[in-house]
Amino acid sequence: MSDVRVKFSLDKEVEEELDVFLPPAPLLAGAHVSGLPSYHDLYRSSINDSDRFWATVAAELYFEQGSTKGLEWNFDVRKGAPFTRFMSGARTNVAYNCLERNIKRGLGDKVAFLFEGNDPRDASKITYNQLLEKVVAFSAVLRTRGVGKGDTVSIYLPMISELAIAMLACARIGAIHSVVFAGFSAESLAARIVDAKAKLLVTSDGVFRGTKPIALKPIVDKAAELAAADGCLLPKVIVVEHLKRVSLPDGGKAPQFGPSCSHERDEEWEAAMESVKGVDSRVEWMDAEDSLFILYTSGSTGKPKGILHTTAGYMTYAYQTTKMTFDVHHETDVYWCTADCGWITGHSYVLYGPLMNGLTSVFFEGLPSYPDASRLWQVTEKYKVTKMYTSPTAVRALMAVGDHYVTKYDRRSLQVIGTVGEPINPSAWRWLHKVVGEGRAAIVDTYWQTETGGHVIAPLPGATPLKPGSATFPCFGVEAVLVDSEGRLIEGPGEGNLCFARAWPGMLRGVWGDTDRFAKTYFSSFPGFYFTGDGAKRDEEGYIWVTGRVDDLMNVSGHLLSTAEIESALAAHEKVAEAAVVAAPHDIKGSFPYAFVTLNQGERLTPSLVAELKQLARTKIGPIAVPDIIQQAPGLPKTRSGKVTRRILRKIAEGFDNGLGDTTTLIDESVITQLIAGRPSNA
Ligand code: WTA
Numbered sequence: 001m002s003d004v005r006v007k008f009s010l011d012k013e014v015e016e017e018l019d020v021f022l023p024p025a026p027l028l029a030g031a032h033v034s035g036l037p038s039y040h041d042l043y044r045s046s047i048n049d050s051d052r053f054w055a056t057v058a059a060e061l062y063f064e065q066g067s068t069k070g071l072e073w074n075f076d077v078r079k080g081a082p083f084t085r086f087m088s089g090a091r092t093n094v095a096y097n098c099l100e101r102n103i104k105r106g107l108g109d110k111v112a113f114l115f116e117g118n119d120p121r122d123a124s125k126i127t128y129n130q131l132l133e134k135v136v137a138f139s140a141v142l143r144t145r146g147v148g149k150g151d152t153v154s155i156y157l158p159m160i161s162e163l164a165i166a167m168l169a170c171a172r173i174g175a176i177h178s179v180v181f182a183g184f185s186a187e188s189l190a191a192r193i194v195d196a197k198a199k200l201l202v203t204s205d206g207v208f209r210g211t212k213p214i215a216l217k218p219i220v221d222k223a224a225e226l227a228a229a230d231g232c233l234l235p236k237v238i239v240v241e242h243l244k245r246v247s248l249p250d251g252g253k254a255p256q257f258g259p260s261c262s263h264e265r266d267e268e269w270e271a272a273m274e275s276v277k278g279v280d281s282r283v284e285w286m287d288a289e290d291s292l293f294i295l296y297t298s299g300s301t302g303k304p305k306g307i308l309h310t311t312a313g314y315m316t317y318a319y320q321t322t323k324m325t326f327d328v329h330h331e332t333d334v335y336w337c338t339a340d341c342g343w344i345t346g347h348s349y350v351l352y353g354p355l356m357n358g359l360t361s362v363f364f365e366g367l368p369s370y371p372d373a374s375r376l377w378q379v380t381e382k383y384k385v386t387k388m389y390t391s392p393t394a395v396r397a398l399m400a401v402g403d404h405y406v407t408k409y410d411r412r413s414l415q416v417i418g419t420v421g422e423p424i425n426p427s428a429w430r431w432l433h434k435v436v437g438e439g440r441a442a443i444v445d446t447y448w449q450t451e452t453g454g455h456v457i458a459p460l461p462g463a464t465p466l467k468p469g470s471a472t473f474p475c476f477g478v479e480a481v482l483v484d485s486e487g488r489l490i491e492g493p494g495e496g497n498l499c500f501a502r503a504w505p506g507m508l509r510g511v512w513g514d515t516d517r518f519a520k521t522y523f524s525s526f527p528g529f530y531f532t533g534d535g536a537k538r539d540e541e542g543y544i545w546v547t548g549r550v551d552d553l554m555n556v557s558g559h560l561l562s563t564a565e566i567e568s569a570l571a572a573h574e575k576v577a578e579a580a581v582v583a584a585p586h587d588i589k590g591s592f593p594y595a596f597v598t599l600n601q602g603e604r605l606t607p608s609l610v611a612e613l614k615q616l617a618r619t620k621i622g623p624i625a626v627p628d629i630i631q632q633a634p635g636l637p638k639t640r641s642g643k644v645t646r647r648i649l650r651k652i653a654e655g656f657d658n659g660l661g662d663t664t665t666l667i668d669e670s671v672i673t674q675l676i677a678g679r680p681s682n683a
Pocket of ligand 1: 297343344345419420421422423424445446447448449450451471532533534546547548549555558559560
């Protein structure tokens with residue numbers, strides 16, 4: 001990789017024209033990696049001498065038993081089933097590394113989390129000592145309710161303290177957590193309970209999102225019923241009575257959702273905690289490759305995949321990427337990742353990574369838009385946040401409402417602002433840099449996936465000259481390559497399929513219960529490589545620009561959705577013969593689901609049918625999957641082999657009238673003219 005040529009010096013006057021932004025001087029000084037040559041040196045050793053590199057990182061963590069083994073892997077399906085192992089034979093525990101290890105080095109009385117509720121009046125804090133006490137107690141609850149090592153626990157909770165406690169308690173005893181984002185529908189939750197064969201589920205009565213109360217327990221009850229009908233009995237549900245303790249939005253009424261413990265399997269959280277008073281619950285030492293958690297993510301075929309992460313590798317990688325990408329120092333930093341633990345970002349960069357680094361972090365239940373669009377900056381000022389991590393979709397939404405929401409709060413503490421979830425457009429990047437960070441903060445665009453466990457392409461705040469819109473260079477130990485459609489390596493500048501040529505500690509170990517799908521999804525497209533499903537470009541200076549999904553997944557507000565899953569939800573309606581869903585561009589969300597539906601003979605797409613179809617997507621998947629536009633299609637463009645050509649539908653959804661590409665292979669070209677003519681006026 002060639003050294004980066006810096007074209008301009010950082011000068012406020014010419015900021016708008018800058019191509020490259022140098023690391024801010026104050027960050028350079030104390031950084032873990034300072035200056036680009038240091039990054040290159042370390043990167044080279046992480047590839048050429050990877051076992052030693054990772055052994056040095058692992059030595060910063062606690063292992064009950066070490067290992068002389070480093071990474072072992074096979075990515076080539078022609079040579080056998082793909083696998084990855086790290087530090088085979090070692091024994092450790094991730095929760096121990098988050099808690100006891102920090103307490104032993106004197107951080108016991110340090111604040112671990114600053115809980116910031118949906119309502120700004122609901123704020124509290126917890127130290128490392130106090131967090132450990134709760135985690136030990138809840139781990140005793142789990143054990144006494146029959147959960148042990150290797151059992152799975154589903155967690156369906158909003159961003160409240162019990163979510164962190166429940167995840168850590170699972171990790172402490174070697175139970176595998178499966179956190180399901182508390183915005184998923186009962187059907188989605190049921191499918192995840194069944195697939196994971198959960199022995200226990202943790203939830204809450206409900207939650208406020210802004211001024212809106214949302215009941216969660218009835219969703220869980222429905223999900224348990226659906227799971228039971230599918231042969232999976234959920235033996236135990238623990239319910240946090242959250243709504244009772246929150247401040248009600250001004251003028252709001254306490255919601256009446258019925259009793260939170262309505263079934264004999266239900267048990268209230270505080271009562272359960274009370275019942276184990278004085279019961280000790282020791283740490284379970286786990287083998288390096290014992291399972292830590294599963295987290296479901298959308299799959300091209302429609303059925304969600306349970307991404308499996310294990311112990312030593314995930315732990316080492318979440319620890320090290322948090323340290324490097326945000327250049328954290330526990331003595332001085334106040335860190336804040338706005339993500340929800342229902343997604344991988346919350347696992348690696350709200351919970352595990354920050355705790356292992358001994359940080360004080362904000363744990364945020366709220367929304368960036370409530371009580372108004374200045375919440376992120378108000379909280380930043382309140383806690384003097386130094387390192388912040390959010391999503392491009394939030395940035396675009398906040399950018400649209402005006403700078404005065406930002407500038408009325410003091411953001412001088414901010415040194416690093418990270419984004420994740422989708423490519424960040426250069427204008428949003430520049431706004432973050434100029435308006436939010438006032439030119440002082442480094443902007444880190446981090447590229448990664450549920451599957452990668454942690455950042456795989458990201459800048460280092462004290463080392464990498466930044467280009468707006470580029471995630472820059474691979475992280476340590478990651479060999480990012482571009483390959484063409486034949487699987488041949490593209491050297492130098494170019495564009496292609498983004499793959500990884502070697503294993504890194506944090507990568508997924510499998511798809512829960514489906515070995516074939518693991519091999520097929522990630523390793524069969526380009527033998528010898530892990531394929532991300534994304535396309536990317538590399539410029540003359542080696543910078544990587546991720547362009548987005550090249551498969552049948554779409555990214556809506558930073559969340560991956562499967563076109564096939566939405567299509568089958570719509571096709572479940574008795575009036576729908578066939579549905580095709582594509583991603584169409586959206587200013588704030590990045591993209592939105594645009595659906596084409598072919599109806600049965602004689603049916604018409606009335607407003608009430610549109611509403612029914614949207615409701616179907618909502619109940620089968622969740623609000624995020626609801627198509628913004630549903631268009632009636634007299635037919636769908638298909639190839640002679642019967643495949644729907646989504647490439648053409650995507651162009652139509654984007655508003656193109658011509659330039660749709662090759663249409664000669666279609667059975668019926670006239671369908672296209674009809675679809676263009678039938679495009680709704682708001683499309
Ligand atoms: C996309 C989220 C461009 C990408 C951590 C990837 C990004 C998918 C970026 C994974 C980024 C995430 N630039 N694209 N900085 N970050 N993506 O599994 O398409 O929810 O494959 O993990 O999000 O989404 P997932």
